[in-house]
Amino acid sequence: xxxxxSISDSKIVExxxxxxxxxxxxxxxxxxxxxxxxxxxxxxxxxxxALDPNELARIEFExxxxxxxxxxxxxxxxxxxxxxxxxxxxxxIFKDKLIVxxxxxxxxxxxxxxxxxxxxxxxxxxxxxxWIVHFVExxxxxxxxxxxxxxxxxxxxxxNQLLSMFKLEKSLVFYLEAISxxxxxxxxxxxxxxxxxxxxxxxxxxxxxxxxxxxxYEMAQIxxxxxxxxxxxxxxxxxxxxxxxxxxxxxxxxxVAIPSFIAGVGGMSEFSGMIGFQNWKFGYLxxxxxxxxxxxxTFIIIKKSEQKWKDS
Numbered sequence: 497x498x499x500x501x502s503i504s505d506s507k508i509v510e511x512x513x514x515x516x517x518x519x520x521x522x523x524x525x526x527x528x529x530x531x532x533x534x535x536x537x538x539x540x541x542x543x544x545x546a547l548d549p550n551e552l553a554r555i556e557f558e559x560x561x562x563x564x565x566x567x568x569x570x571x572x573x574x575x576x577x578x579x580x581x582x583x584x585x586x587x588x589i590f591k592d593k594l595i596v597x598x599x600x601x602x603x604x605x606x607x608x609x610x611x612x613x614x615x616x617x618x619x620x621x622x623x624x625x626x627w628i629v630h631f632v633e634x635x636x637x638x639x640x641x642x643x644x645x646x647x648x649x650x651x652x653x654x655x656n657q658l659l660s661m662f663k664l665e666k667s668l669v670f671y672l673e674a675i676s677x678x679x680x681x682x683x684x685x686x687x688x689x690x691x692x693x694x695x696x697x698x699x700x701x702x703x704x705x706x707x708x709x710x711x712x713y714e715m716a717q718i719x720x721x722x723x724x725x726x727x728x729x730x731x732x733x734x735x736x737x738x739x740x741x742x743x744x745x746x747x748x749x750x751x752v753a754i755p756s757f758i759a760g761v762g763g764m765s766e767f768s769g770m771i772g773f774q775n776w777k778f779g780y781l782x783x784x785x786x787x788x789x790x791x792x793x794t795f796i797i798i799k800k801s802e803q804k805w806k807d808s
Contacts, residue, residue, distance in 0.1 A: 497522045501605060506612045508605045508619070517616055518594045522601040523547070536595065538563070538588055546586025546597040553584075553677035555684050562589040562692060564620070566681065567674035568627035569634045571602060578641060578660040580634055580667035582674045585627070587620055589692070594619055617698055624682065625705045631675055631712050635719060638664055642723060661723070668720040675713045682706045 500516035501508050508518065521528060532538045542563050545551040549570070556563040564587040572580060586597035594616040596604070609622050642664055648657045682705055685692065689699050 497601065498524075498528060503613055503615070503619075506614060508610050508613055517592065518596065518605075518619060520596045520604070521598070523599050524597065532595070536561070536588070536590070538595070543586070543597070546584055547599045549581065549583050549599075551584050553674070553681045555681050555688075557688075557691065560590065561595075563587075564589070564681065566624060566627060567678055569630050569671070569674075571600060572634070572637070578645075578663040578667075580638060580664075580671070582670050585623075587623065589616065589620060592616075596623070617692065617694060618701075621698060621701055621705060624678070625701075625708065628675075628678070628705065628709050628712055631671065632715065635671070635712070635715055638667060639719060642719075646726075665720065665723050668716055668723060671716045672713065672720060675709060675716055679706070679709045679713060682709055 499520040499522070500511055501518040501520065502511050502516045503509075503518070521532075524532065529543060532543055533540050537558070537560055539556075539558070542556060542565070545554075546563075546565055551565060553567050554565050566585050566587065567582055568585050570581040570583040583599055586595070588595035588597070598604075604623065604626065607626055609626060610619075613619055613622065642661065645657045645660050645664075682702065685694075686699065686702050686706065689702070694702065
């Protein structure tokens with residue numbers, strides 16, 4: 497799918513005329529790929545790499561254009577189940593136009609940072625900055641998910657929450673790799689600023705983008721280290737919750753076993769003879785009450801013994 501945009505009055509406006517400078521392709525079909533390869537001379541491998549989520553970020557200087565592949569966070573879906581994924585984005589800078597390739601349709605030009613845009617190179621820098629901001633926002637969401645899962649782990653005895661924590665940790669590893677890879681490309685953009693015809697204002701903004709990306713990387717690194725260091729403690733917490741539940745079940749089993757033993761040894765007829773009731777209904781009622789009292793007393797004795805053991 498193709499969407500066309502033009503830069504008018506320092507704003508990006510969607511249009512369909514021949515004066516458009518930004519061409520936004522979303523998961524292009526075979527006809528669109530053929531046009532990009534044959535007419536615009538975009539390398540086929542680079543084109544495929546721009547849609548490959550496992551491709552590393554890189555920059556390539558071609559005779560008629562500059563090819564940039566950046567990493568960006570994929571839009572989170574509930575079906576991902578706490579796994580935050582990474583996507584690639586292709587930016588192809590020509591002399592008079594910009595080709596943007598993405599694998600999913602997102603509103604990339606709706607942010608306030610695109611209210612003041614003068615040329616396509618500034619569009620590229622602001623897109624890079626936008627994706628860094630998205631990384632920061634996703635890191636905050638990961639932190640919130642981690643806090644919620646931690647609260648559930650305090651009372652959980654299953655591995656579901658722990659597996660979700662592992663997925664968050666895996667996501668942070670992917671984020672660290674992607675943010676680090678983007679940082680290297682941002683540095684190369686600054687080194688080749690003259691070749692890219694970047695203005696002084698663009699270079700100053702690129703410095704801010706580099707600082708923002710470095711802070712984003714440090715943020716992801718801290719979250720990853722904290723999450724990794726607490727995984728063993730959280731696993732031990734789930735194991736401890738399971739042990740506590742097993743102790744309670746054992747206490748209940750013992751409490752039920754003692755009345756069952758007495759009933760099995762004496763039998764209902766012996767009990768009725770001891771209490772002197774000829775009516776079996778009264779005998780059963782008193783028998784059930786006595787067994788419940790014995791079981792409850794046994795349970796209380798076991799719990800008090802556990803408490804004394806903990807206090808000692």
